[in-house]
Amino acid sequence: MAVLSKIRERSMFLIIIIGLALFAFVLDPSTLGDFFNSSKVNEVGEVDGEAISRQEFANELESYKQQTGGRASEMQAAKTVWDNIVRKKIYKSQLNEAGITIGEADVWNEVVNAPFVQNNPQYQNEVGLFDENKFKQFLADTKENNEQLWAQWSSYMNQVRDNAETNTFNNLVTAGLGASLKEGEMQYLVDNTKLNGQFVYVPYTSIADSLVKLKKSEVEAYIQDHKDQFQVEASRDISYVKFDIAATPEDEQAIMLDVASLKEDFKTTDNDVLFLSENDSDTGLNSGYIFKSNVNTLIADDLFAANEGDVVGPYKDLDAIKLSKITEVVQMPDSVKSSHILIPFVGAQRVAADVTRTEEEAKQLADSLLTVVKRRKSKFAELAKEFSSDQGSAEKGGEYDWYNYNRMTPAYRDFTFEGKVGEMEVVKSPFGFHVIKIDDQKNKQKVVKLATFTKNIVASEETENAVFRQAEEFALAVSKENNFFDAAKEMNYNPKPAVGLKVLDENVPGIGNQRQIVSWAFNNETEVNAFKRFDLEGSHVVAFVTGIEEEGLMSVNKATSRVRPILMNEKKAALIAEKFNGSDLPEIAKATSTSLRTASNITLKSPTLSGVGVEPKIVGAMFNAEIGKLYNKIEGNRGVFAFKLTSKEEPTALPNYDASRKRIAEARKRQTFKMYEAIKKASDVEDNRAFMYSN
Structure with a gap:
C-alpha cells in the first residue's frame, strides 16, 4: 500500500514527464531514444x-x-x-x-x-x-x-x-x-638596441571623468566587437547576513561554575580516563609530557608549582574552561639530537611504490642492523646511507640535528627524550621500523603529565534560540517587504557580498565551505531577488540572489567595470588629440601647455619612459620609427604622445648568435x-x- 501511495503522489509528475517525451518525439522522433537513453543519463x-x-x-x-x-x-x-x-x-x-x-x-x-x-x-x-x-x-x-x-x-x-x-x-x-640563428640575431638586436628621442605627453587623467559621457550602447557595442574577451561561465551573485551563534559572557560563567563543581571529585578519582569520559570532557587523556613553555602563560606558574596529585583550575584556555590534574613530574631535556635508519614496509605511511617487504621482514632487517651497530657504532652512518628510506637524514648518516619534544612521531619522541645518551633500540612508528641512536640531549628541566578536563565554551540553548529568532525575524521582514537591503538597513545588519560564484564552487567568501548555498543559487527555480535562510553549523545565514549570469557573453552590467576605462580613455584621447597642433615638438608642447621630454637609452626589453611609466605601445612605435620624423597623436597606455626619434644605437655584432638561439628554443620547449x-x-x-x- 505504501508503494501505491507514493505512485499516486507522483502520478501528475510522471504524466508530465511522459508528455514532454511524446511532445519531443512529435517534433523529432530521433529524440525519443535520447530522452530515455540510459547512457546519456550515466x-x-x-x-x-x-x-x-x-x-x-x-x-x-x-x-x-x-x-x-x-x-x-x-x-x-x-x-x-x-x-x-x-x-x-x-x-x-x-x-x-x-x-x-x-x-x-x-x-x-x-x-x-x-x-x-x-x-x-x-x-x-x-x-x-x-x-x-x-x-x-x-x-x-x-x-x-x-x-x-x-x-x-x-x-x-x-x-x-x-x-x-x-x-x-x-x-x-x-x-x-627549435629556433634559427637569424631568430637569435633578431632577438639580440631587439633586446639590446637603445632608442633616444624627445616626446610630448598628455595623460588621460588630465581630462576629468565628468567631462566624458559614456552610453550603455557603446559598452554593448565594444563587447560585441570583442566577444572572445568576454566569454564567461555561468555565475551567481549573492548577498547575505550571517548570524553567528556565539557564547555570551553569561554562558561562559555558567560553564566555569559547572567545571568548578567537579574539582574535588577529579582530585580523588583513581581512574582519570573514566572520569573524563563519564563527565563528558571535550578532550581525552594526553599521554605526553608538557613543558612549561607550551602552557598558557596565565596558568603556567600555578601548574608547575603544584605537586603530583594536585588539581589546578578551573581556568580559561583559549575557547575552553579547564581543570588540570598533575599526574607525573619528571626531569627531561628540551632538545635531543639522534640518528636513525628507517626500514619501511608495505602498508606503512608515506611508503614508496618500490617497497615490497612485509612488516615481519622489515622487523628482521631492523633487528639485524641493530645487532651490527651495537657491536660497531662506527658502522651506523654507513648503514644509514645504504638502508634508510629517509633520504633527507640518510645523506647525513641518519643524523637528525637538534629537535624539540613535539617534532617527532610519538614512539620516536618517547624513546629519544626518555632514554639516555648512547642508547640504541628498534622502535616501530607509522612509517616503519627505526633503528635509533640517541646522540645527545640538553637543557634538562621539570616537565609534567596532565590529566585535563575540558569544556568548550559554547552557546547555551537559550542563546542558540535567541540567534535563531533573529535570523527568522530578518527572513520574515525580507519576505514581507520583498527588499533584502531595506530590511537589513532597518534592522542594522550589514550585508556581505559573494560575487561570481561558479556552479561547482563549494566555498562562499566569508562563510566557508557551504556547497548547499551554491547549489540553491544555481537551482532552476532560484531567480534574482530570491532569498533563503540556511541553518549552518555555528550560525544562521539569510542569503539573497542579487545577480544571475548565464554561460556565454558577459552581460553589459558585469562588463562595464572592465570596458569603461578603455572607452573613457578612447574618448579622452580624442579630446586630447585636438590640442596636439603644430609642425614640431616645441609647438605641440606649447599648444598642450606641457614641456618637451627626453627619452634616453630605452629598449623594447624594458619599455619604460622616464616620468611616465611602462609604455610598450609608444616604445614599439619608436623602434620602427624613422629618425628625425615627427609622429603625432599616438595613443599609449597612459595618455597621448607625440615623439621624434633622434638616434637608434644598435648593439655590437656578435661572432655568432647561437646562445640567443638556444634561449629562444628552450623557452619554446618549456x-x-x-x-x-x-x-x-x-x-x-x-x-x-x-x-x-x-x-
Missing part, C-alpha cells in the same frame, strides 16, 4: 565525442581520495579528477590522430627499466643481475595473494602509461620547436602547458558535472 561529460561515464569518473574519484587520504574536499577532488581524465583523453586522441599508440610493451619496458626494479635483490639472479622472469613471477604472486600491494602496482603502471602518452606527445611537438591548453581550447569538451552535484 555520462558526466564528453571529450571530442568520447563519453566520460559516471562509473569511470566515480572510480577515478575514489582512487584519488584514497591516494590523498581524504585531505581534499569533494569538489577539489572532483575538479582534479575531471582535469586528469580530460587531459588523458585529449593526449590519447592526439596520439591516435598522429598514428602513435602506447602499447603494453612500452609500459612494460618503462616499468622493468625503472632503477628501483632493476636494483631490487628480490628480482635478481644468483650473480646479481636483473631477472625479468623473477619480476613477472613476483607480480603474478602479488596479484593472486596480496590485493593491497597489487593495487599499488596497478596504480603505478597506469601512471606510467599516462606519463608515457603525455611525454610522447610533448616530445613530438617540442622536437619541432611551453608544454600552453600547448595543452591550446589543444584543450580547440577540443570539444562537454562538462556535465554540475548535474552530479546539483544538490
Whole structure:
C-alpha cells in the first residue's frame, strides 16, 4: 500500500514527464531514444565525442581520495579528477590522430627499466643481475595473494602509461620547436638596441571623468566587437547576513561554575580516563609530557608549582574552561639530537611504490642492523646511507640535528627524550621500523603529565534560540517587504557580498565551505531577488540572489567595470588629440601647455619612459620609427604622445648568435602547458558535472 501511495503522489509528475517525451518525439522522433537513453543519463561529460561515464569518473574519484587520504574536499577532488581524465583523453586522441599508440610493451619496458626494479635483490639472479622472469613471477604472486600491494602496482603502471602518452606527445611537438640563428640575431638586436628621442605627453587623467559621457550602447557595442574577451561561465551573485551563534559572557560563567563543581571529585578519582569520559570532557587523556613553555602563560606558574596529585583550575584556555590534574613530574631535556635508519614496509605511511617487504621482514632487517651497530657504532652512518628510506637524514648518516619534544612521531619522541645518551633500540612508528641512536640531549628541566578536563565554551540553548529568532525575524521582514537591503538597513545588519560564484564552487567568501548555498543559487527555480535562510553549523545565514549570469557573453552590467576605462580613455584621447597642433615638438608642447621630454637609452626589453611609466605601445612605435620624423597623436597606455626619434644605437655584432638561439628554443620547449591548453581550447569538451552535484 505504501508503494501505491507514493505512485499516486507522483502520478501528475510522471504524466508530465511522459508528455514532454511524446511532445519531443512529435517534433523529432530521433529524440525519443535520447530522452530515455540510459547512457546519456550515466555520462558526466564528453571529450571530442568520447563519453566520460559516471562509473569511470566515480572510480577515478575514489582512487584519488584514497591516494590523498581524504585531505581534499569533494569538489577539489572532483575538479582534479575531471582535469586528469580530460587531459588523458585529449593526449590519447592526439596520439591516435598522429598514428602513435602506447602499447603494453612500452609500459612494460618503462616499468622493468625503472632503477628501483632493476636494483631490487628480490628480482635478481644468483650473480646479481636483473631477472625479468623473477619480476613477472613476483607480480603474478602479488596479484593472486596480496590485493593491497597489487593495487599499488596497478596504480603505478597506469601512471606510467599516462606519463608515457603525455611525454610522447610533448616530445613530438617540442622536437619541432627549435629556433634559427637569424631568430637569435633578431632577438639580440631587439633586446639590446637603445632608442633616444624627445616626446610630448598628455595623460588621460588630465581630462576629468565628468567631462566624458559614456552610453550603455557603446559598452554593448565594444563587447560585441570583442566577444572572445568576454566569454564567461555561468555565475551567481549573492548577498547575505550571517548570524553567528556565539557564547555570551553569561554562558561562559555558567560553564566555569559547572567545571568548578567537579574539582574535588577529579582530585580523588583513581581512574582519570573514566572520569573524563563519564563527565563528558571535550578532550581525552594526553599521554605526553608538557613543558612549561607550551602552557598558557596565565596558568603556567600555578601548574608547575603544584605537586603530583594536585588539581589546578578551573581556568580559561583559549575557547575552553579547564581543570588540570598533575599526574607525573619528571626531569627531561628540551632538545635531543639522534640518528636513525628507517626500514619501511608495505602498508606503512608515506611508503614508496618500490617497497615490497612485509612488516615481519622489515622487523628482521631492523633487528639485524641493530645487532651490527651495537657491536660497531662506527658502522651506523654507513648503514644509514645504504638502508634508510629517509633520504633527507640518510645523506647525513641518519643524523637528525637538534629537535624539540613535539617534532617527532610519538614512539620516536618517547624513546629519544626518555632514554639516555648512547642508547640504541628498534622502535616501530607509522612509517616503519627505526633503528635509533640517541646522540645527545640538553637543557634538562621539570616537565609534567596532565590529566585535563575540558569544556568548550559554547552557546547555551537559550542563546542558540535567541540567534535563531533573529535570523527568522530578518527572513520574515525580507519576505514581507520583498527588499533584502531595506530590511537589513532597518534592522542594522550589514550585508556581505559573494560575487561570481561558479556552479561547482563549494566555498562562499566569508562563510566557508557551504556547497548547499551554491547549489540553491544555481537551482532552476532560484531567480534574482530570491532569498533563503540556511541553518549552518555555528550560525544562521539569510542569503539573497542579487545577480544571475548565464554561460556565454558577459552581460553589459558585469562588463562595464572592465570596458569603461578603455572607452573613457578612447574618448579622452580624442579630446586630447585636438590640442596636439603644430609642425614640431616645441609647438605641440606649447599648444598642450606641457614641456618637451627626453627619452634616453630605452629598449623594447624594458619599455619604460622616464616620468611616465611602462609604455610598450609608444616604445614599439619608436623602434620602427624613422629618425628625425615627427609622429603625432599616438595613443599609449597612459595618455597621448607625440615623439621624434633622434638616434637608434644598435648593439655590437656578435661572432655568432647561437646562445640567443638556444634561449629562444628552450623557452619554446618549456611551453608544454600552453600547448595543452591550446589543444584543450580547440577540443570539444562537454562538462556535465554540475548535474552530479546539483544538490
